[in-house]
Amino acid sequence: MKYEVNALGKQCPIPVVMTKKVIDQSGTGDEIEILVDNETAVNNLSRLANKTGCTFVSEKLEVKKYRVKMKVQTEQTGTEVKEEEFVCEMPGKKVKVAVISADVMGKGDDELGKVLIKGFLYALSQMETHVDTILFYNGGAKLTTEGSDSIEDLKKMEAEGTEILTCGTCLKHYGLMEKLLVGKVTDMYTITERMMGADKIIRP
Numbered sequence: 001m002k003y004e005v006n007a008l009g010k011q012c013p014i015p016v017v018m019t020k021k022v023i024d025q026s027g028t029g030d031e032i033e034i035l036v037d038n039e040t041a042v043n044n045l046s047r048l049a050n051k052t053g054c055t056f057v058s059e060k061l062e063v064k065k066y067r068v069k070m071k072v073q074t075e076q077t078g079t080e081v082k083e084e085e086f087v088c089e090m091p092g093k094k095v096k097v098a099v100i101s102a103d104v105m106g107k108g109d110d111e112l113g114k115v116l117i118k119g120f121l122y123a124l125s126q127m128e129t130h131v132d133t134i135l136f137y138n139g140g141a142k143l144t145t146e147g148s149d150s151i152e153d154l155k156k157m158e159a160e161g162t163e164i165l166t167c168g169t170c171l172k173h174y175g176l177m178e179k180l181l182v183g184k185v186t187d188m189y190t191i192t193e194r195m196m197g198a199d200k201i202i203r204p
Contacts, residue, residue: 001026005034007041008065015041016048019070023052026072034068042066063161096131097198098124100140103148105204118149120204125153130162131202133194135186137167145171146179154182167191 003022007015015036022032032054036042042058045068049056054070061067104113105120121143124131134157136144143150144166158164164183171177171185195201 002031002033005032007034007036009037010041012040012044016044019045019048020052023048023054023070023072026075028072028075030072032070032072034070036066036068037064039066042068045070063159094199095133095197096200096202097194098131098134098202098204099195100134100136100143100204102139103142104139117143117204121150121153125156130157130160132161133163133165133198134183135165135167135191135194136183137170137191141166141170141174141176144180144182145176146181148181151181158182163194165190165194 003026005015005018005022007018010018015034019032019034026032034045036045046056046058048054049070053073055073057069059067100117102113103117104110105116106113124134134154142148144154144164154164165186166180166183168177168185168187171180177185
């Protein structure tokens, strides 16, 4: 028999608890497929599989979506699972937000500034850990639209989980609303909300 467990959006240790309940009612040879949205849950399910004698295979389907497959090898007879055996937090996770308010970096020569902002966004895309959100407003809105040299770098970061948000009022002001090529249109409330929720704000 095959069971499915949808634990997307569930906080630790809920994915483990949900899966353990299914294992307890399963028989030898039964398969369990679990969906989770973070690596911590995947690692905890691996520990659960090891403790209960199940096989374990995991794969990343997309950003914040993982599929775990387990197969019951022996019928469970009340194997005890203690919560302290599992890691239930993302260690050292800090919310980082980059704020881009112009299509140039620094003051002085605008041509140099354009080269610098392009280099900054490229360097940002190459970091091992990306920022959580990049906010573009005022002249920065030009960097997410047609004609920008940074579109591919921004698309790379978006594909790897970075939220790209551009001020809608700014796009309208510059006549660029129909030329947005990456990310989503946002408003000042959301921009303020993202800044307020950040542990670190990066301003090039």
